[in-house]
Amino acid sequence: MAGALAGKVALVTGAGRNIGRAIALLLARDGATVVVNGRSDRAAVDAVVAEIQAAGGRAHGWMADVADEPAVARMMAGVTAELGGLDILVSNAGLRRQTAFLEMDYAEWREILSVALDGAFLTARAAAPSMVARGGGAIVALSGISTHLGTPNRCHVSASKAGLEGLMRALAVELGPHGVRCNCVAPGPVDTQRGASAGPMPTGLLDGIPLGRKASVDDIAAAVRYLVGPEGAYVNGQTLHLNGGMYLT
Known part of the structure; x- marks a missing residue:
């Protein structure tokens, strides 16, 4: 695939399904070589790679x-050995829980x-030296609306x-002089698809x-693609x- 991200190497954490999968697919469509990361579901990761x-x-x-700090170090060493380094990091991995x-x-x-x-700290720390050595890069972390609105039963997620x-x-301040941009x-x-531990979506x-609808995973992927690309x-x-006007800054 040729595109604006041709020649770039991207790592997307938690990329076996949902938002992470959509981000991986879009970055690959625009030319990036994508490292699809998962923690335990090998079948899901393999399916995204195959797609x-x-x-x-x-x-x-x-x-x-x-x-796991040693696991992250091994992953970054493998990416460097196999692909030469990293230009894009998307920290998407996260867990959902609903507990008072x-x-x-x-x-x-x-x-x-x-x-x-x-x-996010461990992966950014492992990836940043490679980005600096390659003349710059982009890091995007997936935050959420809960930390801005306050959401019951999810204080750990909000924090x-x-x-x-x-x-x-x-x-952004520390790595910006090296050409590494960092955003959320x-x-x-x-x-x-919500896991059982996430609890039901509020009525x-x-x-x-x-805007009268939830975001699609493609809406989120498009925003990440904008932030990591030349645009x-x-x-x-x-x-x-990205909330359809639910929260206004």
Whole structure:
């Protein structure tokens, strides 16, 4: 595939399904070689890789828990050895839980933050030297509307997403002089396959969205594609809100 991302190498974490899958497919369509990361579902990762390759794109699957520092180091070393380095990192991996604060234990709190926030730190720290050496790059982390509105039973998710936005702003300042741009995408409700631990989607949700619908995974992928591509070359340290007008900045 030829496109605006031709010659770029992209790593998308949590890319076996839903938003991560859509991002991986779109980046590959526009020419990037995509490393499709997953933690435990090898079949899902392999399916995304096969889908990209069937469309004429280039993709590699890599199983690694982004909250495991040695696993992240091995993944980055493998990407460097096989593909020469990394230009794009999309930190999409995250867990959903619905637990009331008064019933939440520390183990669950740490589990959520370890994947979404610690994982973003570990992957960015592992990827940044490669990006600097290659003359620049782009990091995008998937935040969310919950940290801006406040959502019951998801204080750990909200905290992790708030941390992601702070991390990206700090890295934008530190890595910007090296040509590495760092931003967040903060979706509102998205039409995805929800796992059992995520709980049911709240009723009446569409009433609060002026556009009258949830986002599609392709809506989110398009925003990420903009931020990592040449069109977003001057966007740095920002949070791009995609919620149909549910939350206005």
